[in-house]
Structure formats: C-alpha cells, structure tokens
Amino acid sequence: MVIAIAVAVCGELNMFVDYVVEPKGEDEFILNLVTICLTIIGVPLTLKFYSLCINHSLRRMDNDEALNRLLRYALVRSLTLCAIAVVDMCAYYLTFNITGAMCALVVGVIMLMCWPKRKQIDAYLEKVNQE
Numbered sequence: 001m002v003i004a005i006a007v008a009v010c011g012e013l014n015m016f017v018d019y020v021v022e023p024k025g026e027d028e029f030i031l032n033l034v035t036i037c038l039t040i041i042g043v044p045l046t047l048k049f050y051s052l053c054i055n056h057s058l059r060r061m062d063n064d065e066a067l068n069r070l071l072r073y074a075l076v077r078s079l080t081l082c083a084i085a086v087v088d089m090c091a092y093y094l095t096f097n098i099t100g101a102m103c104a105l106v107v108g109v110i111m112l113m114c115w116p117k118r119k120q121i122d123a124y125l126e127k128v129n130q131e
Contacts, residue, residue, distance in 0.1 A: 007086055007089040007090060007093070008089055008104075028095045028097060031091050031094060031095055031100075032091070032095070032097060032099045032100070034091070035087070035088050035091040035099055035100050035103050036099065036103060038084055038087060038088070038103075039084060039088060039103040039106060039107060042080070042084045043081065043084065043106075043107060043110055046077055046080045046081055046084075047077070047110075047114065049077075050073050050074075050076075050077045050114075067121065070116060070121055071116075074114075074115060074116050077114065078111055078114075078115065081107050081110060081111040081114070082111065084107050085104045085107040085108055085111070086104075088100045088101070088103040088104035088107060089101070089104045091103075092104065
C-alpha cells in the first residue's frame with residue numbers, strides 16, 4: 001500500500017512525463033484493457049490462492065506455527081495486491097485516464113479490508129483446533 005501511495009505522490013509532484021501514451025489512441029485502449037483485466041482477474045485469484053493455502057496447511061500445525069503461516073500468507077497477499085495497485089497507478093499516470101486510478105482504488109480498499117485482525121485469527125485457529 002505504501003508503494004502505491006508513493007507512486008501516486010510522485011505522479012502528483014509531476015515526476016512522470018505527462019501523456020506518455022497518446023490520448024484516445026489504440027495504445028491507451030490496450031493499456032486500459034490490461035489494467036481492467038489485471039484487476040478483475042488478479043484480485044480474485046490472489047484471494048482464492050490465500051484461502052486454498054490456508055485451509056489445506058493449517059490443520060496439521062500447532063497454534064504458533066499456524067499463526068506464523070497466516071501472517072506470512074497475509075503479507076504475500078498484500079504484496080501481490082500492492083503490485084496490482086502499482087501497475088494500475090502507473091497506467092493512470094501514463095494515460096491520465098481515470099480507469100487506472102479507479103482500479104487502484106478498488107485494489108487498495110480490498111487490501112485494507114483483507115488484512116486479518118487478531119480476533120479473526122484467534123477464531124480461525126480455535127475452529128481448526130476443534131476439528
């Protein structure tokens with residue numbers, strides 16, 4: 001998330017060249033299409049990968065090891081979502097088309113909502129121990 005914010009700050013401080021991609025051209029269309037597809041495909045795959053890795057591996061671990069695994073996968077998921085947000089913000093600053101910024105905003109909100117809270121982790125570990 002910090003990297004995506006840094007890209008946005010650099011763009012607002014005019015550290016990028018304006019309109020690298022020609023407005024209303026074929027290149028802008030392709031870049032917007034890639035941005036939208038990356039967001040639509042990348043976010044659900046990242047979230048699904050996280051749940052698959054967690055559900056299959058935590059059942060045979062003790063609580064400390066399971067907690068470390070949960071946090072490691074949460075970090076990997078956040079970094080993957082951050083990479084998608086950076087690509088989206090770069091697409092926005094290359095074209096100054098709102099599509100990239102909106103996709104980055106969606107990814108940023110998802111990233112903030114997906115970070116596990118302590119109460120959720122404890123509830124999940126308790127459920128796994130009961131099974």
